[in-house]
Amino acid sequence: NGVRKVKRHKDFMVVATGNTYGQGGSLRYVGTNKMNGAGLDRFTFVNIPTDELLEKAICDGISPEHSAKVIPVVRKARANCEKYALDYMVTPRCAIDMVTFMLAGDALRESAEGRLFGRGLNSDQEAKLLEGISL
Secondary structure, eight states: OOOOOOOOOTTOOOOOOOSSTTBOOOSSOTTOOBOOHHHHTTOOOOOOOOOHHHHHHHHHHHOHHHHHHHHHHHHHHHHHHHHTTOSOOOOHHHHHHHHHHHHTTOOHHHHHBTTTBOSSOOHHHHHHHTTTOOO
């Protein structure tokens, strides 16, 4: 039948990634399915936070000058999301895009429009997101 058994190496492990901990769709991840309990019981869940050193290294590689302006803004917005439990994502992609937009000639505020804010939050949520940030 063409099937053969392969012995597992002692260092082998399976790593699966996801965004919803098997709980199905959310406002952020609408296209995901819920896993059943038997499937979930086979995994150990490990939360891996944003790698801010990598985020900064990528942004510095694009433009150290613009990165120095963008990184504090993105980090403060990310902290504000945590502080106010905002269901909103401030990812490294946001920082990378903002630095790229600034390199193309946008001011800091312009680079943040539609990337950091202006993405569906109501005015109260947006005020919380941007609390303590000068653009």
